[in-house]
Amino acid sequence: xxxxxxxxxSATGVGLSLSSGFTPLxxxxxxxxxxESPFQQLGQLDTLSTTLAAVKLPTVKEPTWLTDKKxxxxxxxxxxxxxxxxxxxxxxxxxxxxTKGAINASLxxxxxxxxxxxxxxxxxxxxxxxxxxxxxxxxxxxxxSEASQVPSFSPGGCGAEYSCRxxxxxxxxxxxxxxxxxxxxxxxxxxRDYRHMVVNHETGHWLGHGHSNCxxxxxxxxxxxxxxxxxxGCTFNACN
Ligand SMILES: [Zn+2]
Numbered sequence: 001x002x003x004x005x006x007x008x009x010s011a012t013g014v015g016l017s018l019s020s021g022f023t024p025l026x027x028x029x030x031x032x033x034x035x036e037s038p039f040q041q042l043g044q045l046d047t048l049s050t051t052l053a054a055v056k057l058p059t060v061k062e063p064t065w066l067t068d069k070k071x072x073x074x075x076x077x078x079x080x081x082x083x084x085x086x087x088x089x090x091x092x093x094x095x096x097x098x099t100k101g102a103i104n105a106s107l108x109x110x111x112x113x114x115x116x117x118x119x120x121x122x123x124x125x126x127x128x129x130x131x132x133x134x135x136x137x138x139x140x141x142x143x144x145s146e147a148s149q150v151p152s153f154s155p156g157g158c159g160a161e162y163s164c165r166x167x168x169x170x171x172x173x174x175x176x177x178x179x180x181x182x183x184x185x186x187x188x189x190x191x192r193d194y195r196h197m198v199v200n201h202e203t204g205h206w207l208g209h210g211h212s213n214c215x216x217x218x219x220x221x222x223x224x225x226x227x228x229x230x231x232x233g234c235t236f237n238a239c240n
Contacts, residue, residue: 101146
């Protein structure tokens with residue numbers, strides 16, 4: 001049970017215990033009318049108000065999940081200008097596709113599925129843009145990279161285990177593209193959904209978005225959460 005619920009229950013408990021020993025107003029009036037003057041009754045009211053003033057309400061500490069949620073929302077709000085500036089005045093975002101290192105996965109399938117993800121109505125195209133692959137000179141470069149070559153895009157910034165974004169490069173790690181991750185697979189996630197997630201996530205970095213955290217146990221993870229590393233109690237989610 002959450003803290004707020006506990007407080008509500010205990011407050012009700014106090015209310016009930018007070019009620020059980022409470023003298024009905026009519027009875028109080030009858031007992032005081034014959035023995036006390038109106039001034040004495042006013043004195044009792046003063047005592048009552050002093051007592052009420054002395055009652056201290058418990059301090060309710062903001063729950064951690066709410067603090068985290070507010071921080072995530074504030075961070076998301078700060079990221080909007082960065083994303084918006086990339087897309088300012090644009091209806092079409094262009095990108096070119098290349099490979100790095102030894103590639104055994106189908107490049108044609110990579111191109112087709114990445115385009116489908118980027119233009120899926122549940123992804124970044126909701127910002128009112130479409131993504132168009134061009135032969136060269138796109139606004140960003142989508143790379144299918146041999147795992148061991150991913151760090152070459154940003155030594156210290158990109159590792160060989162996961163996908164990455166470095167400058168204009170949105171780099172998809174071939175090992176993840178082909179096999180997702182152990183945690184994703186053991187949770188029953190499909191390879192296609194992992195591919196949606198990783199393309200949306202790394203493109204999200206290029207758009208200016210940082211990482212986000214799980215907003216609550218059992219909630220679908222945000223696409224900018226590092227779902228390949230930890231779900232933080234959330235469920236896998238391939239879209240935004
Ligand atoms: Zn990331």
